[in-house]
Amino acid sequence: MRDAAIEAATAQIRRVQNGEVPSPVVCTFFDEATNTASHVVHCPVTRRAAIIDSVLDYDAAAGRTSNGSAQVIVDYVRREGLTVDWQLETHAHADHLSAAPWLQEQLGGKLGIGADIIRVQNVFGKIFNAGTRFARDGSQFDRLFKDGETFLLGEIPVTVLHVPGHTPADMAFVIGSSAFVGDTIFMPDFGTARADFPGGDARQLFQSIRRLLSLPPETRLFLCHDYKAPGRDDYAWLTTVALERECNIHVHDGISEDEFVSMRTTRDATLAMPKLLMPSVQVNMRGGHMPEPEADGISYIKIPVNRL
Template identity: 85%
Template sequence: MHDAAIQAATAQIRRTEEGSAPAPVVCTFFDEATNTASHVVHCPVTKQAAVIDSVLDYDAAAGRTSHGSAQAIVDYVEREGLTVEWQLETHAHADHLSAAPWLQEKIGGKLGIGADIIRVQNVFGKIFNAGTRFARDGSQFDHLFTDGETFRIGELPVTVLHVPGHTPADMAFVIGNAAFVGDTIFMPDFGTARADFPGGDPRPLFRSIRRLLSLPVETRLFLCHDYKAPGRDEYAWLTTVGHERAYNIHVHDGVGEDEFVEMRTARDATLAMPRLLMPSVQVNMRGGHLPEPEADGVSYIKIPVNRL
């Protein structure tokens, strides 16, 4: 099937590999508490940068936030002399809170996410009974990306790909010869993301993954999570299209859509809900902002009983 967005992404990857465009510089910050990899990617020529999938530290037992993980990003940006143009979210995460608004105050950057965040806001706005004061139009974000959209970070070309399945709003950002793929796919020995959250679906997830794996085999894939598969002692978040196609335990070449859907559905039925799902979604659907304070000036996280 003709896919202009994939063709555009493939062309920019080829240009980067040929040396006619700069390769992105990537520094990853791994938060072991949430198994999340946040990435700072920058243009080596202009020093313009984007932060992807940042983490706000959250102590669920105490109900307190802190900024140690995000401060490490600030320190790196300042040390390297970077200018942050974007705070990018691959989707509204269910396993960690976004630090994007706090980072915007410290180092700047427009906050961007996929346009289908509106669908997520509608679904979870009802689940959490967020009321009419919660806007369900994506207005909490500075920019809503659509499939195939292109822009630049300095001299780095960026192509945005819609890759639904884990959630309806997942986006991948192809930056030079690197793709930041969020939760669609994991390291080859761990497999793929779950698709059982409200709005998730394993069938479009399979198609999204195969779309990503149609990029050139040398494309670097930067992942959002790692859980150290059995037998592996170190966390990892960088792989390639070619390695995934050859070795991913769930979607290597030769695995069909129906086979994947059957596997993913059965596997998801055994998984517990993420530990931080309740606070994460309520904050992330608001662009990383806490719910509006109540009359006492305090923000509250709701826990809908027997709802999920």
Template identity: 75%
Template structure:
């Protein structure tokens, strides 16, 4: 990672604040079953939009999927007359299945994720013994973003920043004055994401977080999850760089890298795996598609015994 794309992103954000460009309109859909915030961001001038971190409903006991969460997004997109240009994933999620392929069928948009998804595909391809038929080259996605890649949502300038640590492939997407940061940070009163999944790294997570915290204090941060911190009765998914720097219980100003790594490593050792990690990872490394059907026409999710 370098500071060059971060500087470019900062310049772009400051231009927006000075009135040199439109401010993105953002609508969030929260799925309480998986504690996931999916965001629809659009350019008010052109109605061009991006859908970020969508959710496919999945019932673990029966293995059945449904689309109630995604249908709410489709209804909003159609009601507002939006033109979806992007389906973006901040990373290969371990706690919910992506609805991106179904949403593409309904409203379009190119599917994009960080280029280091190939690392995640290789790691979990081995864990799940996915076989040679599973491509580990990111070809399930239409755009693999590298650090500093620039793109557009309508007339809105956007930049992709590589922020590994939670997983090797995490990306933050800065669109206008808003940054969609996936699982790097939670609300200030809840802290930060775990870093103990295969390929995760607490030290790298700290550095990625501090890269984001160099953005202007007023930058709006949109998170992927919320779990209600003790004493808070409502879910929340929007904060600012300034609020995180001042109040984040894990990485506020003054917390050292070594202190963070010690805290995060100790905390992660006590966490259980997410309830939906087995189906989620197998589907999400495939770009939201189910594993190939077997000879009876049915797709199956594998559960490795005593491996994770």
């Protein structure tokens, strides 16, 4: 069946390869505390930029936030003379808090996420008993992207792909000839993302990954996480479609959908919950904002006992 969004993304990748549009410049900032890769991508002609999957530092024991990781991004953007148009989230992360609101204050840019964040808000709004003050319509974000939408980052075309499975709202942003794929897939020696969170689906994840791997083989894939697979000493967050199709230990060419679902389901049953899931989801489903302050003016993170 024809996939118009993949065709559009492939066409724009070819335009970059043919020199018709500029190739994006990417600088990655890795937060070892959360194993998160945040990316700043910009058009070399116009200096217009997007920040993807930023990290707000959070001390879980003390319940305190800080901006050290995000400040490094601010320093880079200002040093390079970039203008930030977008703060993009590939999904509502369960392993780190987003720094997007603070970065908006410092640098500007519209906050964008997949339109199915509304599904995530509905599910986790109930889990955390968020009450009627918590809007479940995605209004905390400036833009809710749907599959196949396109826009420009400076002179570079961008195609947005809906790639659910890890969560219902996962999006990949194909910017020029590079794809920022969030938590769908990891380095070839580490495999793929889990699919056992509320709203996750291993079968859907397989289909989303194979969709991404139908892009041209040389397409660069920028990942959101790395955990250093056994035998590898360095963190890595850049791979290609060709490498993933040949070498990914979970989903290389020849692995069937049923084989993947069986593997992923069995593996996920052995995994502990991410240590920052409780604060991360409560904040990120609000667009990176803390829960509404209570009568004393303080925001509180809830921990539902025996709920997850």
